[in-house]
Amino acid sequence: GAVVSQHPSRVICKSGTSVKIECRSLDFQATTMFWYRQFPKKSLMLMATSNEGSKATYEQGVEKDKFLINHASLTLSTLTVTSAHPEDSSFYICSARAEDPRVDTQYFGPGTRLTVL
Amino acid sequence: GDSVTQMEGPVTLSEEAFLTINCTYTATGYPSLFWYVQYPGEGLQLLLKATKADDKGSNKGFEATYRKETTSFHLEKGSVQVSDSAVYFCALKPTGTASKLTFGTGTRLQVTL
Numbered sequence: 001g002a003v004v005s006q007h008p009s010r011v012i013c014k015s016g017t018s019v020k021i022e023c024r025s026l027d028f029q030a031t032t033m034f035w036y037r038q039f040p041k042k043s044l045m046l047m048a049t050s051n052e053g054s055k056a057t058y059e060q061g062v063e064k065d066k067f068l069i070n071h072a073s074l075t076l077s078t079l080t081v082t083s084a085h086p087e088d089s090s091f092y093i094c095s096a097r098a099e100d101p102r103v104d105t106q107y108f109g110p111g112t113r114l115t116v117l
Numbered sequence: 118g119d120s121v122t123q124m125e126g127p128v129t130l131s132e133e134a135f136l137t138i139n140c141t142y143t144a145t146g147y148p149s150l151f152w153y154v155q156y157p158g159e160g161l162q163l164l165l166k167a168t169k170a171d172d173k174g175s176n177k178g179f180e181a182t183y184r185k186e187t188t189s190f191h192l193e194k195g196s197v198q199v200s201d202s203a204v205y206f207c208a209l210k211p212t213g214t215a216s217k218l219t220f221g222t223g224t225r226l227q228v229t230l
Contacts, residue, residue, distance in 0.1 A: 004160060043220040044206070045119065091159070106218065108153075108160035 006109035021079045021112045023094030029074035030096035040090040085117040119144040123221035138192040138224045140207035148209040150190040155204045197228045
């Protein structure tokens with residue numbers, strides 16, 4: 001099946017620094033990628049939808065200047081958490097949808113655990 | 118807004134036991150319903166889905182039936198194995214909204230010998 005990878009799997013950073021998380025579709029081209037955030041014992045919350053070559057669409061309540069999303073190619077999307085603070089500590093998960101929109105199946109990455117000290 | 122409610126875990130079962138994980142939803146219209154599974158260290162994988170009322174999704178011995186009258190999509194398996202240990206997420210996708218999934222909180226299943 002289709003594989004999506006994320007890097008890094010875990011990251012610990014100091015408050016005030018920025019952290020970049022990569023999401024790659026390894027064996028298919030993804031025109032659309034999604035970024036989710038998961039709090040402990042909570043459901044996955046969709047943060048934004050990114051389409052290759054265009055600006056991301058952010059969900060209500062998600063700060064676009066805080067969570068920068070770039071989808072520069074059909075196989076790579078990045079999420080940068082800028083000026084991270086402890087409340088940004090969370091589990092971030094990406095997913096990718098194959099180029100054919102008729103398929104409309106999301107393939108998920110394994111997630112990235114961010115801890116901000 | 119749309120929402121999905123799952124039973125809280127963890128659920129601990131002995132091998133070969135019967136499994137039920139409850140899932141109910143709130144949505145307008147006729148959403149598609151999904152179960153995803155996340156094995157340790159891996160991404161979420163689609164386990165099964167149903168797109169209309171009374172549809173039954175099935176895969177790997179798991180089943181779930183789309184019950185509109187009770188707004189439910191309970192996951193069942195007749196005989197679980199240790200390898201089924203994972204976190205299971207119920208999700209819905211509203212009609213006409215491509216790929217915008219709403220997830221439940223996930224239920225951890227632990228199967229022991």
